[in-house]
Amino acid sequence: MDIQLSRVNKRFGDTAVIKDVSFTVAAGEICCLLGPSGSGKTTLIRLMIGALPADSGTIQFGDTEMPNMAILKRLGFMPQNDALYEDLSAQGNLAFFGGLYHLPKRTREARIAEVLDMVELTDHKRKLVKDFSGGMKKRLSLAIAILHEPDILFLDEPTAGIDPVLRRKIWAQFQALKAQGTTIIVSTHVMDEVVECDKGALLYNGRLIEYDTVDRLLDKTASGRIEDLFFAASESEARS
Amino acid sequence: MIQLAKRVIRQTINDKRSVMLILVAPLLILTLVYFLLGDSDYVATVAIDPVAVPAPVIDALEQQELELVDITADEADQALDYLQQHEGVDAVLRFPENSAMDITLYEPSTKGATAISEIQEAMAAINPSAEAEVSYVYGTQDQTLFDSLGYVFLALFSFFFVFIISAMALVRERSRGTLERLMMTPIRRGEVIAGYTLGYSVFAVIQAIIIVLYAIFVLQLSNEGNIGWVLLTMVLLAVTAVSFGATISIFAGSELQVVQLIPFTIIPQVFFSGLIPLDLIPYHLGNLSYIMPIYYGAAAIKGIMVYGDGFSDIWGYLAGLTIYALVLYVINTQALKKFRKL
Structure with missing residues (x-):
């Protein structure tokens, strides 16, 4: 199921945060939303999942416009802040979200054990989240997002504040999910992570400045570093 | 909905202070009120x-x-x-x-x-x-202030503590982003509010039973009517308090702001709850009581405990509370559209 954005605009008060963004994410790809902080990555994700209504333009999953209940079931979302219940244990958080997706009880428990293992939190499953470290919270948040085996996964800065070793492990997970056919839209401001993705969407001040395969994006730069594309964008904006 | 209710219960149990606020604080304050308003034996x-x-x-x-x-x-x-x-x-x-x-x-x-x-x-x-012989239609001359005003506190407690806890929980849910995450699951908007209400109702029932039994059997608060109706009224009041808390949480950005809103939300209700006879309030301001949920609860509890009223006498107040809760439920469900139009 492709995700198509067509001429999407969004303003907060007087500030236009998303300006005329159009692109299509093909099913089964990892698409990376890249941009400096404040460029509109989070807003774009929230528009795509239907948490925010667009001022104009359309967002379609296949032929269906968002928000839609049937699509919501197939969608996983990991917000930028951890959005966990601090007074519940890791297991409690997972059981709650699993219940909201109406996972049958037996498969739910097996699946909870599986994702806890994936993010290496099995030993801490009974601990209350308020006693978790920042990295543990991030991992639990990821576990919740993939718990119901979504077809499309939205990840808002999933590796921010995570150490390099774990970051590599998490990216290996994403690749495994991709291999199972999951579409992943991931935002990041870590330019190195772009090489893990199939496509890169470069956002700058709410505008989509580049959208292409990562290989071709890298070819466009002289140094082979994605940052150069942003420097070019900032220079051309300064001139105009 | 059941999932959400279960989570609210588990969360509240894991937070010891919330449990204390719901179950112990009312008993403590009721005991204080008993001594403050009771027979002082002052010479x-x-x-x-x-x-x-x-x-x-x-x-x-x-x-x-x-x-x-x-x-x-x-x-x-x-x-x-x-x-x-x-x-x-x-x-x-x-x-x-x-x-x-x-x-x-x-x-x-x-x-x-x-x-x-x-x-x-x-x-x-x-x-x-x-010498003047004084007699009363209801009550006796020996009754203390606690006997004639104690019912107000039953109403106040069932509203106030549940209101505080539910409003804060919902504000936290908004500010921590869990509400947005919740709305990205296939849950219906109505289920969110209903689940919250159901979860806190469990505590409201336990709280009502503890308070009423303590007031009547330990503190000897005089009661003319059926305890069952008192309990029903208190639970209905607490259910309204959850919805009221949810509505107030829309206007609060943080838990602190819930506390800042107490002078607007709770204190006027205390004055109009029956502590001061409404007929004595000038400029017909007593009519303001009709927009305050505690008034309906307190009036019904007064009817049962002081006048010995049954359902046929208090149903109007209970209906008032129910309508109040339903209107707030609709408002809250609409307010969630901010997070998801569907």
Whole structure:
């Protein structure tokens, strides 16, 4: 199921945060939303999942416009802040979200054990989240997002504040999910992570400045570093 | 919905302070109120000049529960100064030549009122024709202030504590982003509010049972009616409090702001709950009570506990509460559209 954005605009008060963004994410790809902080990555994700209504333009999953209940079931979302219940244990958080997706009880428990293992939190499953470290919270948040085996996964800065070793492990997970056919839209401001993705969407001040395969994006730069594309964008904006 | 209710219950149990606030705090405050409003056994002190006061009057005064202090004629003449200098004395009683009786009090207070009523009883004992027989349709003369106002606190507690906890939980849910995450699952908007209400209702039922049993059987609060109706009213009030808390949480950005909103949300309701008779409030402001959920709860509980009313007498108030809760439910469900239009 492709995700198509067509001429999407969004303003907060007087500030236009998303300006005329159009692109299509093909099913089964990892698409990376890249941009400096404040460029509109989070807003774009929230528009795509239907948490925010667009001022104009359309967002379609296949032929269906968002928000839609049937699509919501197939969608996983990991917000930028951890959005966990601090007074519940890791297991409690997972059981709650699993219940909201109406996972049958037996498969739910097996699946909870599986994702806890994936993010290496099995030993801490009974601990209350308020006693978790920042990295543990991030991992639990990821576990919740993939718990119901979504077809499309939205990840808002999933590796921010995570150490390099774990970051590599998490990216290996994403690749495994991709291999199972999951579409992943991931935002990041870590330019190195772009090489893990199939496509890169470069956002700058709410505008989509580049959208292409990562290989071709890298070819466009002289140094082979994605940052150069942003420097070019900032220079051309300064001139105009 | 059940999932959400279960989560609310588990979360509240894991937060010891919330459990204390719902289950222990009401008992603590109710006990304090019992001692504050209960029978104090205060013995007033009255100063008299034994030379100037007729002997039968002194005899009658001694029969009353009064502490008598003898003062000189000079001190009696300067009653105001004397009272200012002697804090322990509540009243000076004199019989000047040209008037019947003269009572000077330190200040208009309950202590002074006790002194006056004891003096009046003494006078009535001397002159039985002056005695007034008082009788009541409901209640008796021996009832304390706690008996006649205690019901207000039952209503206040069932509303206030659940309101605080649910409003804060919902504000936290908004500010931590869990509400947005919740709305990205296939849950219906109505289910969110209903689940919250159901979860807190469990605590409301437990709280109501504990408070009512404690008030009636331990603190001996007088009750004319059926305890079942009292419990039903309290639970209905708590359910309204959850919805009220959810609505208030829309206007609060943080838990602190919920506390800042208490002067607007809770304190006016305390005044209109029946603590002050609504007929005494000027400019028809008493009618404001109709927009305050605690009023409906307190009026129903008063009906049951003081007048011995049954369902046929209180159903109007219960209907008022139910309508209140339903209107808030609709508002809250609409407010969630901010997070997901669907």
